[in-house]
Amino acid sequence: MLRHEPSAIFPSVKAESAADDFSNSAIAWQPEELYEHLSCPKTLMRFSAAEGAGAHCHVGVHRLAFGRIYDWLDDTLER
Numbered sequence: 472m473l474r475h476e477p478s479a480i481f482p483s484v485k486a487e488s489a490a491d492d493f494s495n496s497a498i499a500w501q502p503e504e505l506y507e508h509l510s511c512p513k514t515l516m517r518f519s520a521a522e523g524a525g526a527h528c529h530v531g532v533h534r535l536a537f538g539r540i541y542d543w544l545d546d547t548l549e550r
Contacts (some may be wrong), residue, residue: 482512482547486536488524514543 481498485506506515516539518524 478512482514483509484514484516484543486516486518486540488518488526488530488532489520490524490526499502515541516540516543 506513516536518532518536522535524536525531
């Protein structure tokens with residue numbers, strides 16, 4: 472459970488890979504709960520194992536991840 476209300480006013484992106492598994496961790500709830508609590512414009516980027524993101528932190532799919540993140544920045548900052 473979040474103790475503080477996130478007050479981000481800037482657009483945010485959360486990226487997750489197929490292997491980002493926090494189920495056995497003390498922070499299992501944090502990624503999803505943080506994303507849901509953000510009141511700013513937000514985007515959730517998911518990377519699949521089929522795309523090469525079968526490891527935590529998108530190892531194996533950095534080119535794709537960086538490309539999508541930079542495209543998101545271009546689109547977001549264009550506004």
